[in-house]
Amino acid sequence: MVFIYYSQGVSSLYQDFTERLMSHLALKGTEITHQVMNPATATMHVRHIDEEGKLDIAIENENVKVSYTVERHKKEISKGVAGAVAGAGLGSILGSVLRRDEGLGDALAGALGGAAAGGAYGAYDGYEESKQERTRFATILAETIQEVEDELQNIIEGQEEAKSEARERGRQKIAEDNEKAEEYREQLEDLYGQVLAVQEEVDMAQSEGTNVVKAKGRIDRAEALYKEAQASFDKKEYGTVRPKITAAQNMVEKAQEALSEAQDAE
Structure with missing residues (x-):
């Protein structure tokens, strides 16, 4: 019998889903062996108390599909007994006891062999489709898949919130940069x-014969700083624009002072 479960919207975290599912099942007493792990699929053998089977995990669109194939579990055997009694007949069982001087359990086991071969398990058609008829491990698996899905959905929601916050920060930075750009543009125009x-x-x-060597050196330096500030502005390196504008303005003032001193010295 096969049980199929879908974990909704978590395929982007498939590897995390598989690892968490295995970890949760192990903590619940499940023995996991023969794992074959691939980027988009995984298979493994599971054993929980007296139940054994195979898990197949795979990405299916935006979901993760988990298929559990039951290979052996106690409930099958108990229902098989009922089928065997009905199929083989009580008389044949008692006859076996009388003929071989065996216990009832041994005789019943012998009868079961023939009954199983004759289709005593035919009543299980559609068994996996009934939630009420889940095996013990199938129930544990369903609950565990839901637990893992809830954990991953919380992670996905957190990632979406982080992306949303990052987009908002990006919009704010663009607005701030635009505001700074306008401010620096005006300052650069004024400086020029x-x-x-x-x-x-x-x-x-x-041209009037004044010694302007000192003043010219300073105003030339102011022009160079202005060009550096303009280059930073063009590259949107706003962190270096203001210091260069300030330095250039200081040099302009010093050039004016040097020019005044030169003119006063005449």
Whole structure:
């Protein structure tokens, strides 16, 4: 008999699902052997108390499909006894006891052999489809699959929340960057105007014979800092734009001071 279960929406965590399922089952007293693990499928033999079978685990679309094939369990044997009695007949069992001087259990076992061969288990058609007729391990497996699915759904929800938060942080950063970009653009335009104005003053003073070496060196340095700030702005390296703008503005002020000192010295 085969029991089939689907764990909904967890195929993206298939490896985690398989490992957790095996771990949970082991903690519940299940012996797991002959594991064959592949990227999208797994098979293994399971034994729980007096029940044995095979597990097949595979990805199916967005879900994980778990098939449990029962190979042996106590309930089958007990129902087989009833089938054997009905199929072989009480008389043949008693006759066996009388002929061979065996216990009733031995005679019953002998009768069961013939009854099983004759189809005494035919009443099990559709057995796996009835929830009420689950084997003990099939019930444990169903509960365990649900436990693992709940754990993974919590993980998936957490991942989705993290992605949502990351997207929100991304939107906020874009908005902040746009705001900074506008602010820096205005500061760069203002700085460029200051540099040009002082350069014109220096050139004019030089044409009038004033010693502008010191002032020119400083305004040239201010222009270089402006260009560095503009390059950082173009690359959206906003963390370095403001310091370079500040340094350039300081150099413009020092160039103006040097020019004033040179003009006063005449």
